[in-house]
Amino acid sequence: ALHTELMKETVFADLHKLYPDRINNKTNGITPRRWLIQCNPGLTSLAREAIGDRFMDDIEKIKDLDPLADDAA
Known part of the structure; x- marks a missing residue:
């Protein structure tokens, strides 16, 4: 994800150059x-x-509820 890529390019740039397969993204928690x-x-x-x-x-399809937000029913 975006955060992982930023970490590879900044904070862990040297480590990423040495071991490019070690830094990867893991989901933390429940979706x-x-x-x-x-x-x-x-x-x-x-x-x-x-x-x-x-x-x-x-x-992302949950956004299909947006038009119904003001529906009193």
Whole structure:
């Protein structure tokens, strides 16, 4: 990811030159998509009713809810 590339180019530039395969990115924690699905099934259900299942594979699709933000229903 971007942060990893910055670290390779700045803070760890010398190390990266010596061992280019050693610095890599690891996800720390849970993804927002997984958190939503596993920890908040009620909200997941509402989102699925409103925009379908697309966000379950691609969290960026959750933005499809934006036009519904002011919907009182």
